[in-house]
């Protein structure tokens with residue numbers, strides 16, 4: 001005899017607002033992610049359901065496979081990150097720091113839906129949202145505004161209007177008045193997410209929710225929400241910089257490898273369909289810069305890497321990386337010292353990816369190493385050169401994936417030669433300089449005799 005699952009009800013009492021981990025009792029430190037003072041009491045309403053009749057099950061061979069119906073937007077930069085458009089009935093979380101452009105991006109998205117969109121804002125008044133729409137040049141009577149913080153009323157509007165897309169800006173500002181917990185609490189955020197998820201699945205409305213991420217004092221961490229939604233997108237970028245990158249951290253309907261690139265101006269955002277051209281701008285070939293042929297998802301991207309090596313004024317040498325993982329920089333510096341015989345122990349090393357883009361793949365290693373070496377030695381790479389390759393701890397240059405696509409992009413952009421791992425075939429118009437290790441790469445880059 002099977003136990004009725006309803007008789008033994010497990011009640012979760014506390015949830016970590018950082019990682020979403022659940023605990024039976026309160027403690028000062030989350031037992032899951034070890035963050036301090038992040039556990040919050042969760043209000044659980046007891047289940048009042050009686051045992052359900054056995055549901056009908058389907059053999060896997062008889063499941064009807066229809067492609068997810070998708071709403072294809074005007075901007076391919078958005079479609080790509082979403083996995084080919086907005087999936088009907090999906091719940092998408094858009095996270096990002098305040099001011100990065102979440103509301104702006106969703107307003108552009110709303111304008112591209114080609115149908116009814118409900119924009120529920122708990123952050124701003126209808127007036128403010130309306131002013132933004134005007135500034136962005138969005139005027140479509142099918143875009144409906146609702147300034148509301150009451151979750152019940154937002155749900156009711158979604159049901160009554162049955163839009164193609166509903167936007168809830170932000171999840172931290174809507175709350176269910178039936179619950180005692182305040183807006184932005186774990187209880188409210190979970191409640192809102194699960195209600196919206198159910199509404200999306202039942203009605204087929206695609207719902208986008210905004211979630212604020214702050215470095216300090218996050219109200220309810222995005223990771224809490226991550227496992228409650230279909231897709232998690234993050235909008236990144238420095239407010240002072242022009243570029244914004246949209247990344248998928250989770251996607252039930254597509255790859256998480258793809259990114260979308262946008263620029264932010266006074267009149268709103270624009271998609272950047274040719275990011276290499278936008279990112280490279282006018283290149284100056286000075287000692288310390290290198291152009292990397294990177295790959296973001298399926299898309300090749302040429303980015304300029306800048307480095308500065310300067311004597312450490314006092315104390316420990318500094319290593320600082322913007323757009324590059326700091327651990328990776330430490331490793332490259334160590335390899336340069338040990339295998340390249342460069343002396344960096346008394347120098348500060350700064351590296352920066354131009355345009356505010358992040359480069360996360362090891363294929364950037366060799367370009368990084370050559371930029372640093374070039375700055376230290378005051379030698380510029382030959383004009384029209386791109387660099388690609390992973391660097392091993394022994395100083396060996398390793399092959400990377402997608403080399404053809406990277407080099408084709410470089411050739412298309414008018415680069416004439418590429419320093420690459422051995423075995424890479426060159427597309428027409430581009431000369432390759434295959435190198436096996438750091439010493440050969442330095443020789444190829446700066447014309448020094450290889451040891």
Ligand SMILES: Nc1ncnc2c1ncn2[C@@H]1O[C@H](COP(=O)(O)OP(=O)(O)O)[C@@H](O)[C@H]1O
Pocket residue numbers: 096097098099100101102103104105239264265266267
């Ligand atoms: N009145 C304005 N004129 C020009 N740019 C503005 C104006 N208001 C906001 N912005 C731009 O939009 C950005 C805020 O975008 P927004 O979509 O509101 O961000 P988020 O929703 O992520 O907090 C600002 O950083 C600024 O660059």
Ligand SMILES: [Mg+2]
Pocket residue numbers: 102103104123169
């Ligand atoms: Mg906003």
